[in-house]
Amino acid sequence: MAALTLHPDRLLPADPGVRSLARRLYAAVRELPVVSPHGHVDPRLLRDDTPFADPASLFIQPDHYVTRLLHAGGVPLSSLGVGSGPLPEDQARAAWRLLCSHWDLLRGTPVRYWLEDSLSSLFGITSRPSADNSDILYDEIAARLGAPTHRPRELLQRFGISFLATTDDPADDLSAHRALRDDPAIAATIAPTFRPDRYLEVGRPGWPTYVKELGDVETYAGFIATLEERRRYFVTQGAVSADHGHVDAGAVPLDRRDAERIYRSALAGTVTVREAVAFRQHMIFEMARMSCEDGLVMTLHPGIHRNHHPATLAAFGPDTGHDIPVAVEFTRALQPLLERFGTYPGFHLVLFTVDATVYSREIAPLAGFYPSVYAGAPWWFLDNPAEIRSYQRSVTEISGFSRLSGFIDDTRAFCSIPVRHDMSRRLDAGFLAELVSEHRLDEDEALETLTALVASQPRKVFKIG
Amino acid sequence: MAALTLHPDRLLPADPGVRSLARRLYAAVRELPVVSPHGHVDPRLLRDDTPFADPASLFIQPDHYVTRLLHAGGVPLSSLGVGSGPLPEDQARAAWRLLCSHWDLLRGTPVRYWLEDSLSSLFGITSRPSADNSDILYDEIAARLGAPTHRPRELLQRFGISFLATTDDPADDLSAHRALRDDPAIAATIAPTFRPDRYLEVGRPGWPTYVKELGDVETYAGFIATLEERRRYFVTQGAVSADHGHVDAGAVPLDRRDAERIYRSALAGTVTVREAVAFRQHMIFEMARMSCEDGLVMTLHPGIHRNHHPATLAAFGPDTGHDIPVAVEFTRALQPLLERFGTYPGFHLVLFTVDATVYSREIAPLAGFYPSVYAGAPWWFLDNPAEIRSYQRSVTEISGFSRLSGFIDDTRAFCSIPVRHDMSRRLDAGFLAELVSEHRLDEDEALETLTALVASQPRKVFKIG
Amino acid sequence: MAALTLHPDRLLPADPGVRSLARRLYAAVRELPVVSPHGHVDPRLLRDDTPFADPASLFIQPDHYVTRLLHAGGVPLSSLGVGSGPLPEDQARAAWRLLCSHWDLLRGTPVRYWLEDSLSSLFGITSRPSADNSDILYDEIAARLGAPTHRPRELLQRFGISFLATTDDPADDLSAHRALRDDPAIAATIAPTFRPDRYLEVGRPGWPTYVKELGDVETYAGFIATLEERRRYFVTQGAVSADHGHVDAGAVPLDRRDAERIYRSALAGTVTVREAVAFRQHMIFEMARMSCEDGLVMTLHPGIHRNHHPATLAAFGPDTGHDIPVAVEFTRALQPLLERFGTYPGFHLVLFTVDATVYSREIAPLAGFYPSVYAGAPWWFLDNPAEIRSYQRSVTEISGFSRLSGFIDDTRAFCSIPVRHDMSRRLDAGFLAELVSEHRLDEDEALETLTALVASQPRKVFKIG
Structure with missing residues (x-):
């Protein structure tokens, strides 16, 4: 029977000289705590410890x-x-x-x-x-x-997780998070994340009904005020970010009257597809405004065609493997948002993509100018060694290391959290070792950079205290 | 005078440790027979053995x-x-x-x-x-x-070709193939491929005339029935696949009445460009339906702007070096087809591209969900070591090795067939050696994978008995 | 305090065998003169030698x-x-x-x-x-x-610059260049470059006024004649190329009457955005025609969204770091131009991109057919080692080395000229060393190729005598 073993040098560069350098770098961060600012673990898993x-x-x-x-x-x-x-x-x-x-x-x-x-x-x-x-x-x-x-809590500790963000519905009362925070047995911080997608897509089936779970949303003004209030509530419950995953990255403000008109149509169930898109893009602009006000880091995950195979959706529900990427555009889509908020003090906007071409073409150039913009870690279909290596090279050379978000696991598979972070540390060590071996960076700088990527950068970008 | 020599290690990775591993892997597949499921050799070359x-x-x-x-x-x-x-x-x-x-x-x-x-x-x-x-x-x-x-037949044997597909017009009587099949001196299987492009582009000059070469096509129903019949004939003559190369990957069914109406306009020579595109996209959908019924593997080669330089076309004909790639899209274009046929038992759809960006963004995610979809080998402008290496990494990490089509030479240069396959084997050996050297795969698995890519995978994907 | 040292092997490949080969190749071109056919140094810097x-x-x-x-x-x-x-x-x-x-x-x-x-x-x-x-x-x-x-002139000599092109307004009298040419103390050739962008964008604020700086432009015919005359003047003053940087690569001729009509609207300040775009694309076609006639090499730098952050533009002016790339398309955009001029004897068209995906998809295939088309060196956001390496691989494998423009620094930072060229030489040496180490090129050919890339290719492509 074939053996399963974990080689200590796995994923490190093959060249013996570079590998030995990478090994030294990796050893320095291997045991550092895991900071996970974005993922999909259910907080009840930890609350109930089943x-x-x-x-x-x-x-x-x-x-x-x-x-x-x-x-x-x-x-x-x-x-x-x-x-x-x-x-x-x-x-x-x-x-x-x-x-x-x-x-x-x-x-x-x-x-x-x-x-x-x-x-x-x-x-x-x-x-x-x-x-x-x-x-x-x-x-x-x-x-x-x-x-x-x-058991989940024991693993949480064993994984060395110091911060773990979940993904939560704006209508959630966050009682699971409260219970976790109040529990002295939990050393890690478990933070909620404000994820309002389904409330911003006003053309979706059922929207006129489910939007009412949020609060008093009979008018556009009430809708806005309610979202602001829910965000503030999330902040009081420890949230550090608001996450947005729509098919495009558009962020274009509407005239107040247009927004109100479309909102009324949406409540009446008569909104057109075009209006719903315009309203959603308006709301992304509004979300940026709110982030400037309440401090939640804004993360954008566009570019997915959801539920490509309707029969599978019908039989097994969403998130069942047939969400497929499409080409995505940031430069023009985000221009209105960045014109208005791109240099707003303290505003943080983390951009993710499943279209690898936009890293060097758009994300890195934006992150290399706007103090608010960070290049999110390789996401989803790109979270593998080949694409991570490509991301390291193309983003870093354009915007430097300081514009990276640090690693984000974005997983719903609890047990994969430590190994995903470990993979990232190994690949970062390998990349930095290559820069040192090409005499583009001194080893002390490589070590400092790697430590920052693992420890301080995600805390800084996601405003984790 | 400078020497021309073939180094035994050509194309293998430079690092000595990885190279020695790659050499071992390559040696195991070097002499395996060539399976060529898609190419452009003229069958008369082998029939006549001139x-x-x-x-x-x-x-x-x-x-x-x-x-x-x-x-x-x-x-x-x-x-x-x-x-x-x-x-x-x-x-x-x-x-x-x-x-x-x-x-x-x-x-x-x-x-x-x-x-x-x-x-x-x-x-x-x-x-x-x-x-x-x-x-x-x-x-x-x-x-x-x-x-x-x-002579061609002697080379066919010397090249170790066990299966060779040609590209054929649906109106062809396939007599050259019949002669080859009936000839006991030919050990290899020479199979025709159904390539209906020019019959599906109903707006092309001359279409109303040349479509009649197919049979009784006076009505849309007759056109469909004739295509079905021609496909069945190709199947009886050993064809395993139908190949489609249009400018986009669109596959959208029309209402029966719209299809009939456009077909009539096409016969009358009054079809508009827009209608011709809609009809062609409808026919690609129909071709998928027929593939489900008659079992022919469907291959899609979109994304080429043909005959970019009209003066060269006029003087020298098509396929003279000025077909230029354009960006191509699969996720949305193929959604209707895959919604309907993506999980149909036994349906095989092999996707090719000359737009390297869609491998990781669209093809690998599609092939990583739909049992019918395979990632075609790097095609045409991408059939070089750099792009093959990029394909290996980006597709494999998203969809695994089992979703690859295996190598396809797609050549009209007979003598380049063995070296093209040899290049692929060398590059696959090098890639697998890298995975082993990074401790991501054991050597026995690498060997098994390489052998599958060369020997069994193309037979499985193209249903070669 | 940490040391700053320049390692002699910086940027060369890490593998010891490949590095030693790269070192040999690099040594042969390290000291060759710098040819800089495109950049943004102010000629008055050298004239005044302040x-x-x-x-x-x-x-x-x-x-x-x-x-x-x-x-x-x-x-x-x-x-x-x-x-x-x-x-x-x-x-x-x-x-x-x-x-x-x-x-x-x-x-x-x-x-x-x-x-x-x-x-x-x-x-x-x-x-x-x-x-x-x-x-x-x-x-x-x-x-x-x-x-x-x-001082600037001393540095010019120390940098080993033999040819340096500047970027100049068509209305410029080029007196600084004349002074430099007439000065026996300057051994290098300092050549102007014809850069007409702002005159071709007829919808820009102020155009009706500033276009008059060119000469007698009261009519479309006068505008064309004036541009032709200004180009000829530049040629007499040593210019070798005309440079064009618009947001897209479109080049579509208008009917004479349409061109005249739009031109009149532009002078009257009533031109629409759509008309202005059509006119500019028409003028790019016209510029190609003029290049065929007067011999100026045509360079195209499309794909930049200029001045993404208006507040920064207002406070600090243009070229202040917030020009951001967008996706760009060449195959269709340039088809009319290449249909007409692509094989015109002596016409040279150098294509640049900040959208790395078009190198393999469009630029290399175009350069691999049209004798006029050259693949410009990695530009701007792509002028870093990772993207240069990607360019080397993807363009060379499709079009060969002879279709490359040779290195172009495109810089306004005078002191960065020598190190940018040195970086390119190191990376080219590394790439060629890899080809040799994979037994795809003999060392004598690698040396000849590298020397050509540094010395003769830019002179040939930019027609530098």
């Missing part, structure tokens, strides 16, 4: 990175428990077997890298998953999952 | 990769025999001399790499082409071309 | 590469003297201190690399700039600036 049910609910069901690759390889999503709660043991075991027996589908992907690290580091697995050992591995993992050492 | 006339007709006249570079360097296409049949010897010799004396124009290109390999491996040439040795080389090559060892 | 006032006016105030990074890092442009003439000493010293104390902001950027080289090579600085040594460095530099060794 043990993970089984290997499938831990590693497969909630992780569309895993399920989409198996689906592409011919495995039905239903057999993986996608969109379901915890499965009966026989089904959970069968789902786990499907992953193990299709282990070759993951070759070369970061998903494989993350899983291997978790399996080895957290569960002491020493053999490569396969159809043959699937049941043995299942039992080994399940046994540990039942132990106190592998 | 000797190649001379070095110019073998290496220059039909190969726009070569002629465009010489043209850019100031050599008139007329002096190279572009668009002509075999040249009188003095002109063939002069064309060959133009290539040799401009050998420096090819530096750094894959064209140079392919030519060098062919000259050395096939013709035993040992000195670098130049104005000085042009006539000697001409004579050496011409002498071998006359020998039985260098 | 000493540089102080470190701030030399290294900071005119260089938006430096000031934008400091601005992004929170340093107000006003404190850096942007848009001002020479500062009083205390302010110059303070500006210099801001640069030194924010030295870390430049890490990983080419700006840092260029500054380090200038500080060390030209001013003998041996310690890394910081808040602590800022005043010492200021004094050291200022002392040398006062010496005859560091």
Whole structure:
């Protein structure tokens, strides 16, 4: 049976001289606490500290990175428990077997890298998953999952997480966060994030109804005041940022009267697609204004065509692996917003992309001029070694290291948090080692830069106290 | 006189440790048979087994990769025999001399790499082409071309080609293929490919006339039935795929009545540009439906502005080096097709691009979800080491190795087939060696993956029995 | 205090074998004269030979590469003297201190690399700039600036510049150039460049007035004749090229009557945005025609959204760091121009981009067919090692080395000229060494290619006698 081992030099550059330099750099940041300013872990996981049910609910069901690759390889999503709660043991075991027996589908992907690290580091697995050992591995993992050492809070500490942001609905009362904050047993800060997307898309089915969950939104003025109030509430509950993920990056203010008119149409359910887009782009401008006022860092994640395969959406729900990137544009889209707020003191705008071409063409040039703009870490389809390396080179050479956001894991797979950060540290160490080996940076500077990227930069960019 | 030698380690990574690993991997696949599921060799070449006339007709006249570079360097296409049949010897010799004396124009290109390999491996040439040795080389090559060892069928065997697909007009009776299949002296499978582009572009000059070559196409229903029938005929003659190369990737079904109306206008010669585009996009959708029914693998090659220089088209015909890429979009363009057929059992859709940005942004994410979608090998302007390496990294990290089509040479230069496949094997070996050297893959997995890419993956993707 | 040293192997590849090869290649071109066919040095600097006032006016105030990074890092442009003439000493010293104390902001950027080289090579600085040594460095530099060794003409010679093109307004009488040409003390050729942008954008505020500076432009015919005449004048004064930097690459001829009509509207101040764009694209076509007639090389620099932050424009003027790239398209935009002039004997068209994706998709394929088209060197935001390496690979593999323009510094920072060219030579040596190490090129060819790129190619492409 093939072994599963984690080589201490994994992901470091192949050249022996550069690798030895990278190793030194990496060693200095390897054990630093994890700061995770943006992700999708459910705060109730930590509040309730319920043990993970089984290997499938831990590693497969909630992780569309895993399920989409198996689906592409011919495995039905239903057999993986996608969109379901915890499965009966026989089904959970069968789902786990499907992953193990299709282990070759993951070759070369970061998903494989993350899983291997978790399996080895957290569960002491020493053999490569396969159809043959699937049941043995299942039992080994399940046994540990039942132990106190592998409950969510214990893992939070073991992962060295000092700050963890979740993603929350503006209507949420944030009681889970309050409970966590009030609990002296939790050393880490668990912060909510204001994510108002669905309230800003006024043409979406159901909007006239669900917008009322926010508060008194009978008028445009009330809508704005309510959003301002909800943001302030999030701030009081520890939120540091507001996150926005629409299909484009447009931010264009409307005349007050146009905004009011469209808002009325939206409430009446008669808004057109064009009006809804204009209103949403107006609201992104408004969100920037509010960020200037209340201090929430603004993060923009545009460029995703959501739910590309409607039948899968209908059967399994959203976030099931068929959100597909489209080309995205920032320079013109953000001009009105940056004209107005780009040099506003203390305003922070972090830009993400799944269209790798805009890093060097738009994001880095914007971040290299506007004090408010930061280049978000490689996101989603770009969170793999090849694209991270490309990002390091192209963004840094245009805007320097100080305009990077620091690493952001953006994951809903709790156990992948430490390994994702570790991957980033290894790749940053490798990149800096290359700069030193090309005599473009001295080693003391490389070390200082790497430490900043891991420790201080995310705190500075996300205003984490 | 400078020597021409083929170094055994050419194209392998420079780092000694990685290179030695790559060498081991490459050695294991070096001699495996060539599977070529998409290309442009004329089947009559093999049916008739006529000797190649001379070095110019073998290496220059039909190969726009070569002629465009010489043209850019100031050599008139007329002096190279572009668009002509075999040249009188003095002109063939002069064309060959133009290539040799401009050998420096090819530096750094894959064209140079392919030519060098062919000259050395096939013709035993040992000195670098130049104005000085042009006539000697001409004579050496011409002498071998006359020998039985260098006739097309003998080369087919020597190249180790086990499967070779051609590109054929739907109206073709495929008699050349039948003759080849019936000939016991041919061990390789020579398969036709259904390429209906010109019949689907109903606004093209001459369409109302030439469409009638297909059969009874007086009505839209007849047109559809005829295409279905021609596809079935191709299937009986061994075709495994249908190939589509239009300027965009759009695939949007029309209402039956709209399709019929536009079809009538097209027959009458009164179709508008807009209608012709809509009809063509409708027909791509229909082609996908037919692929689901008859099993032909669907390949899409969009994104080329054909015949950029009309004067060259008029003087020398199409495919003469001035087809230029444009930006292309897949995510939205293919959504209707994939919504309908993306998970249809057995449907295979292979996506190619000359816009390298869409590999990571669109193709890999699509191939990483839809069981039907495969990422086609780097195509045309991207079939060089730099872009192949970029493709390997960006596609594999998003979708894994199992979503790749395997190598496709797409060439009309018969003698370049083996070296193109060899280049791909070397680059795949190098890439996999890097993954192993970064401890992201074990060596046994790398070997298995490389063997699959060369041997089983193209057979699986193209349904080659 | 940290040392500042220039390692002799800086920027060369890390692998020891490749590096040693690169070192040999680099050594052969290191001392060759600098040919700079496109840049923004003010010819009066050399005519007057006035000493540089102080470190701030030399290294900071005119260089938006430096000031934008400091601005992004929170340093107000006003404190850096942007848009001002020479500062009083205390302010110059303070500006210099801001640069030194924010030295870390430049890490990983080419700006840092260029500054380090200038500080060390030209001013003998041996310690890394910081808040602590800022005043010492200021004094050291200022002392040398006062010496005859560091006056502009002396530096011109020391830099080994044999040809230097400036950028000039078509209405300029070029008296500074005449003075330089007539001065036997100047060995280098200082050539003007015809840059008509503001006269071709007929919708710009003030156009009806300032266009009259050109001559008799009361009619469209007069406008055309005047431009032709001004170009001819530039040719007599040694100009080799005409440079064009508009937001897109469009080149579409208008009917004569439409052109005349729009021209009249423009003079009357009633032109629409759409008409102004059409007229400008028509004029780009006309400029190509004139280039065919008068022989000026045509260079196109599209794809910049100028003055993204209007408040900065208002306070500090243009070219102050907030020009941001946008996606750009060449294949379709240039088709009419290339259909008409693409094979015109002697016509040269050099294409630049800040959208790195178009190198492999459009520029290299165009340059690989049209004898007139050359791939301009990586421009502006792409003038860093990562993007230069990407350009080398993607353009060369598609079009070969002979279609490259050779290096172009495009700088307004006089002291950065030699180090920018040196960076290019090092990177070209590294790239060629890699090709040799992969056995794709012989060393003698690499050496010949590198020498051509540095010495003969820019002279050939820019028709420098």
